[in-house]
Amino acid sequence: MNTIIYTSVLGFFCMIAEIFNFRKLIVPVLVLGLAVIFGLNLNDWNSNQAFFNNMVKVDNFSVAFGGLAIFVTLLVFILSTDFYAEDQNHLSDYMSILTFVLVGALMMFSYANLTMLFLGIETLSIALYVMAGSKRFDVRSNEAGFKYFLMGSFASCFLLFGIALIYGSTGTFDIAKITEYTIQNQQNISPLFYTGMVMVVFAMLFKVSAAPFHFWAPDVYEGSPALVTAYMSTLVKIAAFGAFYKLMSATFFYTSWKAEIILNAAAILTLAVGNLMALAQTNFKRLLAYSGISHAGYLMLIIISAKNQPAGALFYYSLAYSLSTLAAFAIAIPIFKAAGSEEISAFNGLAKKKPLAAAAMSMAMLGLAGIPPFAGFLGKYYIFTEALQSGFFYTTLTAIFASMIGVYYYFKVILAMYGKPANEVEMGNSFNYNLVLWLCIALSLFFGLYPAPILNIF
Numbered sequence: 001m002n003t004i005i006y007t008s009v010l011g012f013f014c015m016i017a018e019i020f021n022f023r024k025l026i027v028p029v030l031v032l033g034l035a036v037i038f039g040l041n042l043n044d045w046n047s048n049q050a051f052f053n054n055m056v057k058v059d060n061f062s063v064a065f066g067g068l069a070i071f072v073t074l075l076v077f078i079l080s081t082d083f084y085a086e087d088q089n090h091l092s093d094y095m096s097i098l099t100f101v102l103v104g105a106l107m108m109f110s111y112a113n114l115t116m117l118f119l120g121i122e123t124l125s126i127a128l129y130v131m132a133g134s135k136r137f138d139v140r141s142n143e144a145g146f147k148y149f150l151m152g153s154f155a156s157c158f159l160l161f162g163i164a165l166i167y168g169s170t171g172t173f174d175i176a177k178i179t180e181y182t183i184q185n186q187q188n189i190s191p192l193f194y195t196g197m198v199m200v201v202f203a204m205l206f207k208v209s210a211a212p213f214h215f216w217a218p219d220v221y222e223g224s225p226a227l228v229t230a231y232m233s234t235l236v237k238i239a240a241f242g243a244f245y246k247l248m249s250a251t252f253f254y255t256s257w258k259a260e261i262i263l264n265a266a267a268i269l270t271l272a273v274g275n276l277m278a279l280a281q282t283n284f285k286r287l288l289a290y291s292g293i294s295h296a297g298y299l300m301l302i303i304i305s306a307k308n309q310p311a312g313a314l315f316y317y318s319l320a321y322s323l324s325t326l327a328a329f330a331i332a333i334p335i336f337k338a339a340g341s342e343e344i345s346a347f348n349g350l351a352k353k354k355p356l357a358a359a360a361m362s363m364a365m366l367g368l369a370g371i372p373p374f375a376g377f378l379g380k381y382y383i384f385t386e387a388l389q390s391g392f393f394y395t396t397l398t399a400i401f402a403s404m405i406g407v408y409y410y411f412k413v414i415l416a417m418y419g420k421p422a423n424e425v426e427m428g429n430s431f432n433y434n435l436v437l438w439l440c441i442a443l444s445l446f447f448g449l450y451p452a453p454i455l456n457i458f
Contacts (some may be wrong), residue, residue, distance in 0.1 A: 016340045018092040073101075105235055108124065114166065114173040132148045145223070149221060162199030170193065267300035301386065363441050
């Protein structure tokens with residue numbers, strides 16, 4: 001609970017920093033503050049405390065995923081120093097909004113009540129609507145913010161109506177009491193509950209960008225500022241799947257086979273759509289958008305296996321995916337700025353001019369593709385193992401074939417760097433970008449070789 005409070009205080013500090021002309025202190029204070037909050041968050045390990053009449057529950061799940069969210073945000077804030085170097089007038093606005101995205105994510109990891117789940121999702125989503133359209137004079141950014149707002153509001157209506165129906169049939173918003181209701185009334189559950197359950201599941205499928213509710217992701221990823229896209233593709237996906245897993249493992253899988261069928265179909269469709277559509281992409285951010293959809297399909301294997309409580313595999317995969325994605329953006333952002341383009345062609349001939357950067361981008365792409373020895377390989381292995389143990393053979397087989405397809409479009413970037421004539425533009429050199437880049441690559445390699453500390457965290 002203290003983690004949420006202290007992070008909110010950081011957000012308020014950013015809001016007032018501009019008034020007192022503390023602009024130069026914003027990013028250093030945020031980085032230092034998040035580092036301290038990361039330590040305070042770990043101090044809650046094994047605490048298992050409930051707050052506000054059991055609306056918020058701090059347990060090992062919320063501490064672990066909250067720590068991952070804080071770490072990802074810390075890396076994004078380090079990148080923001082250079083990304084917003086030419087837009088200092090709005091730095092306090094951007095940093096405060098991004099901080100409140102983290103607050104929403106922390107609420108989504110620690111909710112024990114459907115009301116708190118809704119508040120967490122809305123805190124995160126409303127902040128992201130603003131950031132997606134934060135480039136005011138860019139038509140694509142305006143379009144991204146508007147589309148995200150409209151589609152997100154529509155999904156929130158489904159979520160809120162579903163929660164209302166669940167409350168009407170169970171008489172409570174408390175997750176533990178809803179679970180108790182479903183166990184005690186398995187043969188006599190109200191149809192209203194099933195209707196509410198389906199509406200909530202549909203809303204969560206939108207939040208994780210799973211098919212057939214994925215249509216917003218490519219346009220929003222492409223139109224948003226690159227740093228915001230990096231944040232959305234890492235923290236937001238982690239938060240959405242953390243909340244989704246907690247909901248499914250605690251409540252809905254005690255009802256019947258209905259939720260299982262919906263999620264299994266969504267997993268297969270997401271894997272197919274994400275990987276097949278990514279094959280045709282020429283824009284790097286749209287490529288990573290469809291890549292993110294395909295990774296949502298892999299993570300859906302964890303959701304359908306939630307009865308076995310595979311939280312360790314979910315955490316490991318989330319970490320592996322985030323490290324590779326942030327590494328890719330740490331290279332891509334300065335290239336986009338230098339080339340004035342976000343197409344894959346912007347990477348043409350990078351190996352001839354910046355061999356280390358090309359090697360690092362190759363490692364990031366290999367990590368996303370699930371090639372050893374990077375953590376992405378074992379992440380997929382453990383997810384596939386959990387799905388097979390839960391009896392989802394054909395879904396796992398689909399995921400394996402989809403993973404093979406994924407190798408092709410990740411190699412499009414590698415081939416551009418090593419097989420195409422070099423561009424004339426020169427990529428800038430930044431300490432902050434390099435710090436995030438090589439830290440992510442090193443951690444991906446380390447946890448790919450030594451996964452036990454993460455897998456055995458729960």
